[in-house]
Amino acid sequence: MLTSPPTARSREIADRVEAFVRETVIPYEGDSRLGPHGPSEELVAELRSLARSAKVMTPHILPDGTHLTQLETAAVLKRSGLSPLGPVAVNTMAPDEGNMFLLGKVAKPTQKERFLKKLLTGEARSAFFMTEPAEEDGAGSDPSMLKTTARRDGNGWVIDGNKTFITGAVGASVGIVMARTDDGDKPRATMFLVELPDPAIEVVRVLDTIDSSMPGGHSRIAIRGLRVPDEAVLGEVHAGFEYAQIRLSPARLSHCMRWLGLAARAQEVAVEYASRRHAFGKRLIDHEGVGFMLADNRIDLQQAALMIDWCAGVLDSGDLGTMESSMAKVAVSDALFRVADRCVQTMGGSGVSRDSIVEQFFREVRAFRIYDGPTEVHKWSLAKKIKRAALEGGYRV
Template sequence: MIDFEPTAEQQELKARVESFVRDKVIPFESDPRRTAHGPTDDLRDELVALAKAEGLLSPHVSEGWGGMGAGHMTKAVMFEASGYSMLGPITMNIAAPDEGNMHLLDEVATEAQKERYLKPLAAGEARSVFLMTEPSPGAGSDPGAMLTEARPDGNGWTISGRKWLITGAEGAKIGIVMARTFDEAGEDIGASMFMTPLPAEGLRVSRVLDTMDSSFTGGHAEVELDGLKVDGDAVLGEVGKGFRYAQVRLAPARLTHCMRWLGAAQRAHDIACGYARERESFGTKLIDHEGVGFMLADNEMDIHMSRLAVWHCAWVLDQGERGGRESSMAKVICSEALYRVADRCLQVLGGMGMTRDTEVERIFRELRGFRIYDGPSEVHRWSLAKQIKRR
């Protein structure tokens, strides 16, 4: 029998994060530096300093590189607690894309690359980007459609192409670029990943996109790669194994998204419950109307089942398994269930829910995006269906 009950140590860490977010982070939610394209770097730096002072910075990174070496189950309880404010993950340096990039570097990078790139990331001194997604007809849900190319150039490579929906590109200091790789004979030898410091000649942010979400520092950008040159030691891992490394990054990253958004959904639910207990309509409290009470009951069930999906996947990953199938299931379960939670919360709040007097309106918008990034629900269902066919 699998025991998902958090240990005493995990419960203590969860309580620490909950207290920290409530007392230190939530007061920043009305800060004007929280813009339509995410918190500014100035606000991020101030928040990161708070987490560093509390000893809660980068818990997912191995201890040798400045983190706590937290396993997936420990991350599950800490990341959910951080997500109770959408500024929490940024504060603790566990927001996308940096969290996934740090995990990838921890697993794949050379010691020299870790010193140059992982160390400042773990310390919260730099932000990073993962440049994989491309505008049509390039790579989106189908990474095999990648059009960005890397070709040999002396002892290094020259990279050309276009990327878009690149989270955090504006102001990032470190980039991981994914490109189809060609050898000297012009033969396609598979996708590879390349490290580059930013800014860099040959890499330009052409525009920052206006999107419905607003929780990622640097927003989401379109990036032009026009003759970006990198040295031979810039290759992350081995040449031609980029898709394999993408799975090293993406499976855990899907799960950590679920962890963080669980906290946000719980916040929206708590706000809606508080409102329903106080607001009167037709002579009685809102919560006593079955239409409202049933919505809140459905919220409890969706949050509970989402948490179990996260914990089960975290347990699988902690056993050393790849967890791709489990993370796909968790991503679909959580993104759709937690969006239902936010939708119901907005409905319970009525006109109040449409305003920014509470966090619910923002959480609703953010959770809608969660159903698309890191693979839309339909792509994960298709992948699972193919696995069912093979069995």
């Protein structure tokens, strides 16, 4: 198993998480309560009950509320990702993991008591309402295109807008809604904490997407006249864009961590298949066309692990890591897609059958190349930074 250089505490936590996922969670992968929009609420509750009993619930956040370092978190989240259900069971999944991180950083004490506490125990799920419909030219990879508005009304706010691809909105109890609160000519945004469900937040429909691991799926949302008090403001008014950056860099990296775990599992399955299956007089793995693919996978997996650990170290230094997380997200998502493709190819017909975890991994990791910013957007952002450095005094690697 690919691991980060662990501290004693992260090694102990990661080992327990891996044992739980392999022994308890993986047998649930064929459960009838798994659907096209993720595991049912009943299945989520059952898995989390087992995680609590095994003392692996929310393992990256210690009982005193202390968050593991990003490098320690990498060691733990990679293990949780060995099954698509692993992050769901132990409460390291998106969007909850990123939302808990953000609330831990900027929420007021009363907000932590009301909203964060129940997320940490796994008794509630959350949703992050930022992305908007492309046909309305709303916010996607570019948050500054935000169309949803929040206007002052007495001692509170009224929020209106449309959102889409909102992960986990169905079944969520906590929502973070991002809305435009312009101040003069300068674009501003504010985040609001809301309890769900709320009649002013309508799930128009749950979208049918290529991936299927996240509870509640991804929904189209209409927000109509949502009234919230001033106490609903997360952190400070007009600080939404800044808070998005606090959340997004670690959240991108967490995706890399979890999916690296699933990639390692897919490689295990493909290697076992190729070592057992015979064709044309020898084991598949002894045919260079197959053996070389598995060797390339091992190289890609190790390079992805190193990229994750490098970016985690940057975040642990206190840097926002915007550039580094973009680089890691591009490199890791592209590498893991290559791994998934080779695993499918190695297993032939078995690789495209839903009887194999390899098929789901291929679907999940294909979506990853778009979620949290498409590869091309990150490369465009990196290119702008490279140009700026060159024009401002010389570019150095």
